[in-house]
Amino acid sequence: MSVKLKSPEETAKMRVAGRIASELLDYLTPHVQAGVTTGELDRLAHDHQVNVQHVIPAPLNYAPPGHTPYPASICTSVNHVVCHGIPGEKKLKPGDIINIDVTVIKDGYHGDTSRMFFVGTPSIQARRLVELTYEAMWRGIRTVAPGAQLGDIGHTIQKFAEGQGFSVVREFCGHGIGAQFHEEPQVLHYGRPGTGLKLVEGMIFTIEPMINAGRAGIRSKGDGWTIVTADHSLSAQWEHTVLVTAGGFEVLTVSAGAPAPPAS
Numbered sequence: 001m002s003v004k005l006k007s008p009e010e011t012a013k014m015r016v017a018g019r020i021a022s023e024l025l026d027y028l029t030p031h032v033q034a035g036v037t038t039g040e041l042d043r044l045a046h047d048h049q050v051n052v053q054h055v056i057p058a059p060l061n062y063a064p065p066g067h068t069p070y071p072a073s074i075c076t077s078v079n080h081v082v083c084h085g086i087p088g089e090k091k092l093k094p095g096d097i098i099n100i101d102v103t104v105i106k107d108g109y110h111g112d113t114s115r116m117f118f119v120g121t122p123s124i125q126a127r128r129l130v131e132l133t134y135e136a137m138w139r140g141i142r143t144v145a146p147g148a149q150l151g152d153i154g155h156t157i158q159k160f161a162e163g164q165g166f167s168v169v170r171e172f173c174g175h176g177i178g179a180q181f182h183e184e185p186q187v188l189h190y191g192r193p194g195t196g197l198k199l200v201e202g203m204i205f206t207i208e209p210m211i212n213a214g215r216a217g218i219r220s221k222g223d224g225w226t227i228v229t230a231d232h233s234l235s236a237q238w239e240h241t242v243l244v245t246a247g248g249f250e251v252l253t254v255s256a257g258a259p260a261p262p263a264s
Protein backbone atom coordinates (compact mmCIF):
# COMPACT_ATOMS: atom_id res chain seq x y z
CA MET A 1 0.00 0.00 0.00
CA SER A 2 1.58 3.27 -1.03
CA VAL A 3 -0.69 6.20 -0.30
CA LYS A 4 1.34 9.32 -0.90
CA LEU A 5 0.81 12.13 1.58
CA LYS A 6 0.97 15.53 -0.07
CA SER A 7 3.39 18.17 1.13
CA PRO A 8 2.11 21.73 1.69
CA GLU A 9 3.64 22.69 -1.68
CA GLU A 10 1.85 19.85 -3.48
CA THR A 11 -1.38 20.65 -1.65
CA ALA A 12 -1.16 24.24 -2.86
CA LYS A 13 -0.87 22.98 -6.45
CA MET A 14 -3.78 20.58 -5.95
CA ARG A 15 -5.88 23.48 -4.67
CA VAL A 16 -5.19 25.39 -7.89
CA ALA A 17 -5.91 22.37 -10.11
CA GLY A 18 -9.12 21.67 -8.19
CA ARG A 19 -10.36 25.23 -8.55
CA ILE A 20 -9.63 25.25 -12.29
CA ALA A 21 -11.51 21.95 -12.79
CA SER A 22 -14.53 23.39 -10.98
CA GLU A 23 -14.29 26.59 -13.03
CA LEU A 24 -14.39 24.49 -16.20
CA LEU A 25 -17.76 23.12 -15.11
CA ASP A 26 -18.88 26.69 -14.36
CA TYR A 27 -17.88 27.64 -17.90
CA LEU A 28 -19.79 24.71 -19.43
CA THR A 29 -22.96 25.19 -17.37
CA PRO A 30 -24.79 27.73 -19.60
CA HIS A 31 -24.08 25.55 -22.65
CA VAL A 32 -25.86 22.51 -21.21
CA GLN A 33 -29.14 23.03 -23.08
CA ALA A 34 -31.56 21.03 -25.20
CA GLY A 35 -30.23 20.82 -28.78
CA VAL A 36 -26.53 20.94 -27.96
CA THR A 37 -24.54 17.79 -28.71
CA THR A 38 -22.19 16.26 -26.17
CA GLY A 39 -19.49 16.55 -28.85
CA GLU A 40 -20.02 20.32 -28.90
CA LEU A 41 -19.64 20.41 -25.11
CA ASP A 42 -16.41 18.44 -25.49
CA ARG A 43 -15.02 20.89 -28.04
CA LEU A 44 -15.94 23.85 -25.85
CA ALA A 45 -14.27 22.17 -22.89
CA HIS A 46 -11.17 21.24 -24.84
CA ASP A 47 -10.65 24.71 -26.25
CA HIS A 48 -11.33 26.43 -22.91
CA GLN A 49 -8.80 24.19 -21.14
CA VAL A 50 -6.08 24.54 -23.74
CA ASN A 51 -6.51 28.16 -24.86
CA VAL A 52 -7.93 29.93 -21.80
CA GLN A 53 -7.09 27.91 -18.69
CA HIS A 54 -3.73 26.69 -20.02
CA VAL A 55 -4.23 23.21 -18.58
CA ILE A 56 -4.03 19.71 -20.05
CA PRO A 57 -7.33 17.79 -20.39
CA ALA A 58 -6.32 14.61 -18.52
CA PRO A 59 -8.94 12.32 -20.13
CA LEU A 60 -7.72 12.93 -23.70
CA ASN A 61 -5.79 9.81 -24.78
CA TYR A 62 -5.82 8.48 -21.21
CA ALA A 63 -5.13 4.75 -21.54
CA PRO A 64 -5.06 2.75 -18.30
CA PRO A 65 -4.16 -0.95 -18.67
CA GLY A 66 -6.80 -2.84 -20.67
CA HIS A 67 -8.27 0.31 -22.22
CA THR A 68 -8.00 1.97 -25.59
CA PRO A 69 -6.99 5.64 -25.34
CA TYR A 70 -9.97 7.77 -24.26
CA PRO A 71 -10.93 9.83 -27.33
CA ALA A 72 -12.24 13.07 -25.76
CA SER A 73 -11.47 15.79 -23.21
CA ILE A 74 -14.47 15.24 -20.90
CA CYS A 75 -16.88 12.44 -20.04
CA THR A 76 -20.58 13.03 -20.75
CA SER A 77 -22.89 10.43 -19.23
CA VAL A 78 -26.57 10.87 -20.13
CA ASN A 79 -29.56 9.20 -18.37
CA HIS A 80 -28.79 5.45 -18.01
CA VAL A 81 -25.09 5.98 -18.75
CA VAL A 82 -23.29 5.42 -15.45
CA CYS A 83 -19.89 6.89 -16.34
CA HIS A 84 -17.25 7.39 -19.04
CA GLY A 85 -19.80 8.36 -21.71
CA ILE A 86 -17.92 9.44 -24.84
CA PRO A 87 -19.09 12.78 -26.29
CA GLY A 88 -20.65 12.46 -29.72
CA GLU A 89 -23.23 13.75 -32.16
CA LYS A 90 -26.30 13.01 -30.05
CA LYS A 91 -28.28 16.11 -29.03
CA LEU A 92 -29.43 16.66 -25.47
CA LYS A 93 -33.21 16.76 -25.17
CA PRO A 94 -35.61 18.14 -22.54
CA GLY A 95 -35.83 15.84 -19.53
CA ASP A 96 -32.33 14.40 -19.90
CA ILE A 97 -29.97 14.27 -16.95
CA ILE A 98 -26.26 14.45 -17.72
CA ASN A 99 -23.08 14.05 -15.72
CA ILE A 100 -20.10 16.03 -16.97
CA ASP A 101 -16.82 14.78 -15.51
CA VAL A 102 -13.70 16.90 -16.02
CA THR A 103 -10.09 16.41 -14.99
CA VAL A 104 -7.41 19.04 -15.60
CA ILE A 105 -3.65 18.83 -15.19
CA LYS A 106 -2.16 22.11 -13.95
CA ASP A 107 1.52 22.38 -13.16
CA GLY A 108 1.75 18.57 -13.04
CA TYR A 109 -1.17 18.05 -10.63
CA HIS A 110 -4.73 16.79 -11.25
CA GLY A 111 -8.10 18.27 -10.30
CA ASP A 112 -11.06 15.90 -10.84
CA THR A 113 -14.73 16.83 -10.40
CA SER A 114 -18.13 16.14 -11.88
CA ARG A 115 -21.64 17.54 -11.59
CA MET A 116 -25.11 16.57 -12.76
CA PHE A 117 -27.17 18.88 -14.96
CA PHE A 118 -30.85 18.91 -15.86
CA VAL A 119 -31.78 19.58 -19.46
CA GLY A 120 -35.13 21.39 -19.20
CA THR A 121 -37.41 20.02 -16.50
CA PRO A 122 -36.53 16.58 -15.10
CA SER A 123 -39.03 13.92 -14.04
CA ILE A 124 -39.72 13.77 -10.31
CA GLN A 125 -37.72 10.54 -10.09
CA ALA A 126 -34.75 11.98 -11.98
CA ARG A 127 -34.64 15.07 -9.75
CA ARG A 128 -34.83 12.93 -6.65
CA LEU A 129 -32.00 10.65 -7.86
CA VAL A 130 -29.74 13.58 -8.72
CA GLU A 131 -30.39 15.46 -5.46
CA LEU A 132 -30.01 12.40 -3.25
CA THR A 133 -26.79 11.38 -5.02
CA TYR A 134 -25.46 14.87 -4.26
CA GLU A 135 -26.38 14.41 -0.62
CA ALA A 136 -24.77 10.94 -0.63
CA MET A 137 -21.49 12.42 -1.88
CA TRP A 138 -21.61 15.13 0.78
CA ARG A 139 -22.40 12.67 3.55
CA GLY A 140 -19.29 10.79 2.45
CA ILE A 141 -17.22 13.97 2.39
CA ARG A 142 -18.38 14.95 5.89
CA THR A 143 -17.12 11.60 7.18
CA VAL A 144 -13.56 12.57 6.22
CA ALA A 145 -11.21 13.37 9.13
CA PRO A 146 -7.93 12.04 10.51
CA GLY A 147 -8.60 8.71 12.21
CA ALA A 148 -11.75 7.96 10.22
CA GLN A 149 -11.50 4.94 7.94
CA LEU A 150 -12.29 4.40 4.28
CA GLY A 151 -15.00 1.90 5.27
CA ASP A 152 -16.74 4.69 7.18
CA ILE A 153 -17.04 6.75 3.98
CA GLY A 154 -18.34 3.81 1.96
CA HIS A 155 -20.78 2.77 4.63
CA THR A 156 -22.19 6.28 5.04
CA ILE A 157 -22.84 6.57 1.29
CA GLN A 158 -24.27 3.06 0.91
CA LYS A 159 -26.55 3.32 3.92
CA PHE A 160 -27.98 6.62 2.76
CA ALA A 161 -28.42 5.62 -0.90
CA GLU A 162 -29.95 2.22 -0.17
CA GLY A 163 -32.16 3.78 2.50
CA GLN A 164 -33.71 5.85 -0.29
CA GLY A 165 -34.35 2.73 -2.39
CA PHE A 166 -31.41 3.34 -4.74
CA SER A 167 -28.34 1.20 -5.36
CA VAL A 168 -24.59 1.82 -5.37
CA VAL A 169 -22.44 0.88 -8.37
CA ARG A 170 -19.66 -1.42 -7.13
CA GLU A 171 -17.24 -1.57 -10.08
CA PHE A 172 -16.01 2.03 -9.93
CA CYS A 173 -14.69 3.95 -6.97
CA GLY A 174 -13.06 7.16 -5.84
CA HIS A 175 -9.27 7.29 -5.91
CA GLY A 176 -6.17 8.95 -4.62
CA ILE A 177 -5.08 11.75 -6.93
CA GLY A 178 -2.07 14.01 -7.30
CA ALA A 179 0.72 13.88 -9.86
CA GLN A 180 -1.13 10.76 -11.10
CA PHE A 181 -4.77 10.76 -12.28
CA HIS A 182 -5.56 7.56 -10.36
CA GLU A 183 -3.44 6.72 -7.31
CA GLU A 184 -3.97 4.63 -4.21
CA PRO A 185 -6.13 4.34 -2.24
CA GLN A 186 -9.36 3.08 -3.80
CA VAL A 187 -12.28 4.83 -2.16
CA LEU A 188 -15.27 2.46 -2.32
CA HIS A 189 -18.76 3.92 -2.08
CA TYR A 190 -19.98 0.95 -0.02
CA GLY A 191 -18.52 -0.88 2.94
CA ARG A 192 -18.48 -1.53 6.65
CA PRO A 193 -17.72 1.07 9.32
CA GLY A 194 -14.47 0.65 11.20
CA THR A 195 -12.73 -1.09 8.31
CA GLY A 196 -10.14 -0.07 5.76
CA LEU A 197 -7.34 2.45 5.64
CA LYS A 198 -7.18 5.07 8.40
CA LEU A 199 -7.21 8.60 7.06
CA VAL A 200 -4.22 10.84 7.74
CA GLU A 201 -3.77 14.57 7.27
CA GLY A 202 -2.32 15.26 3.81
CA MET A 203 -4.15 12.51 1.94
CA ILE A 204 -6.01 13.67 -1.17
CA PHE A 205 -8.63 11.52 -2.89
CA THR A 206 -11.89 11.77 -4.78
CA ILE A 207 -15.35 10.80 -3.60
CA GLU A 208 -17.56 10.12 -6.62
CA PRO A 209 -20.53 7.84 -5.93
CA MET A 210 -22.47 6.41 -8.87
CA ILE A 211 -26.04 5.73 -7.74
CA ASN A 212 -28.65 3.88 -9.81
CA ALA A 213 -32.41 4.33 -9.58
CA GLY A 214 -32.81 0.61 -10.23
CA ARG A 215 -30.44 -2.26 -9.65
CA ALA A 216 -26.68 -1.86 -9.17
CA GLY A 217 -25.60 -3.98 -12.14
CA ILE A 218 -23.76 -2.42 -15.05
CA ARG A 219 -22.69 -3.33 -18.58
CA SER A 220 -20.01 -1.90 -20.83
CA LYS A 221 -20.85 -0.80 -24.33
CA GLY A 222 -18.81 -1.88 -27.32
CA ASP A 223 -16.81 1.35 -27.50
CA GLY A 224 -14.48 0.21 -24.73
CA TRP A 225 -15.44 3.00 -22.32
CA THR A 226 -19.14 3.72 -21.94
CA ILE A 227 -20.74 2.09 -18.89
CA VAL A 228 -24.55 1.78 -18.66
CA THR A 229 -26.97 0.36 -16.11
CA ALA A 230 -27.81 -3.27 -16.93
CA ASP A 231 -31.52 -2.60 -16.32
CA HIS A 232 -31.47 0.72 -18.21
CA SER A 233 -32.51 2.62 -15.08
CA LEU A 234 -31.25 6.19 -14.57
CA SER A 235 -27.86 6.70 -12.94
CA ALA A 236 -26.36 9.79 -11.29
CA GLN A 237 -22.89 10.77 -10.08
CA TRP A 238 -21.19 13.72 -8.43
CA GLU A 239 -17.47 14.04 -7.72
CA HIS A 240 -15.20 16.20 -5.59
CA THR A 241 -11.48 16.03 -4.85
CA VAL A 242 -10.99 16.18 -1.07
CA LEU A 243 -8.00 16.86 1.22
CA VAL A 244 -7.77 15.38 4.72
CA THR A 245 -6.93 18.27 7.07
CA ALA A 246 -6.05 18.33 10.77
CA GLY A 247 -9.61 19.37 11.57
CA GLY A 248 -11.47 17.23 9.03
CA PHE A 249 -11.59 17.90 5.30
CA GLU A 250 -11.18 20.56 2.64
CA VAL A 251 -12.94 20.24 -0.71
CA LEU A 252 -10.43 21.30 -3.39
CA THR A 253 -12.76 21.33 -6.42
CA VAL A 254 -14.59 24.54 -5.57
CA SER A 255 -15.35 27.72 -7.52
CA ALA A 256 -17.98 30.45 -7.68
CA GLY A 257 -20.43 28.24 -9.60
CA ALA A 258 -20.12 25.08 -7.52
CA PRO A 259 -23.49 24.15 -5.99
CA ALA A 260 -23.76 24.82 -2.25
CA PRO A 261 -23.32 21.86 0.09
CA PRO A 262 -26.64 20.47 1.32
CA ALA A 263 -27.88 21.71 4.70
CA SER A 264 -28.34 18.24 6.18
Ligand code: MF3
Binding pocket: 058, 059, 060, 062, 070, 074, 075, 084, 101, 102, 103, 112, 206, 208, 225, 239
Ligand atom coordinates in the same frame (compact mmCIF):
# COMPACT_ATOMS: atom_id res chain seq x y z
N1 MF3 B 1 -12.77 11.42 -14.36
C1 MF3 B 1 -12.97 10.00 -14.17
C2 MF3 B 1 -12.77 9.76 -12.70
O1 MF3 B 1 -13.40 10.40 -11.95
C3 MF3 B 1 -12.07 9.18 -15.00
C4 MF3 B 1 -12.32 9.31 -16.43
S1 MF3 B 1 -11.19 8.35 -17.29
C5 MF3 B 1 -11.51 8.78 -18.90
O2 MF3 B 1 -11.96 9.01 -12.24
F1 MF3 B 1 -10.52 8.35 -19.57
F2 MF3 B 1 -12.66 8.26 -19.22
F3 MF3 B 1 -11.61 10.10 -18.98
Ligand code: CO
Binding pocket: 112, 174, 175, 206, 208, 239
Ligand atom coordinates in the same frame (compact mmCIF):
# COMPACT_ATOMS: atom_id res chain seq x y z
CO1 CO C 1 -12.23 10.62 -10.25
Ligand code: CO
Binding pocket: 101, 102, 103, 112, 113, 114, 239
Ligand atom coordinates in the same frame (compact mmCIF):
# COMPACT_ATOMS: atom_id res chain seq x y z
CO1 CO D 1 -13.80 12.39 -12.61
